[in-house]
Amino acid sequence: MGKRQPASKAELEIARIVWDLGSATVRQVFEQVDPARELDFKTVQTYLRRLEAKGYLTTRQAGRSKVYSPKVRPGQVIRETVDDFLQRLFDGATLPLVQHLISERDISADEIRELREMLDRWEQEHGDADGK
Amino acid sequence: MGKRQPASKAELEIARIVWDLGSATVRQVFEQVDPARELDFKTVQTYLRRLEAKGYLTTRQAGRSKVYSPKVRPGQVIRETVDDFLQRLFDGATLPLVQHLISERDISADEIRELREMLDRWEQEHGDADGK
């Protein structure tokens, strides 16, 4: 609820790794960073520290090193981030992005099938008279 | 097609308006900016200037004012931007984002229908034996 300071792109990228791992030490995160990025260990460390300062992660001491784990629910952060992105690039409209994702990128037949199932589920849950 | 300098979030937001309008003067763009943003005219002007410097827009003189128009195909820029976003937040996977968009946001039954049609079209185009 508090207005967490926004996380920058690079920070988010690091936060995602923590989310994927559940919780991790600097080194563990560092090892997951795409080698192509060529980030220094120290740099990753800095991003993690900033993420903690901004309220996205918490730490717990484990021996000599500290373990970072999510403080805010990842889904929450993702949601906000996507919202902002959508707002700026598509004036808030969801559909154009979905369309872009489906048509302009390579997506497999399997994934299409999965999507279809998702739509089915959606319609089931929302009945067909979704007043709102 | 060289490596254009990346456009910042705020800049992109302004660029999108130019794309929507096709081409426009500073004032026309300014008038389209979400009032809630409370951006100054001068600020918008700065963003446009930077966008030109970064190679996203070109200008043509029209009387005393100049008209901005896209230099790089908007679709191209959107693609790159989405790519980057996807990379950082979802490690490059497309599906999770689509799922998020469908489930976590309010999307109307109409839109769902449209999506379904889109999937149909996709399957038609890509045959059903999409090796890969």
Next chain:
DNA sequence: TCTCGCAACGTACAGATGAACGCGATTATA
């Protein structure tokens, strides 16, 4: 012709960001 207002341009400037170093403490290793 004088004056206003708008447009463009250059300039400003604090705070965010990307990226990394050095130091001292601690631990693993030779």
Next chain:
DNA sequence: TATAATCGCGTTCATCTGTACGTTGCGAGA
């Protein structure tokens, strides 16, 4: 135990961003 490798912490630092102001030139009305 001496030495090398780790860690976290505090700092640094250039650049990018967000946001805006002041000055100047020009075209339109008084």
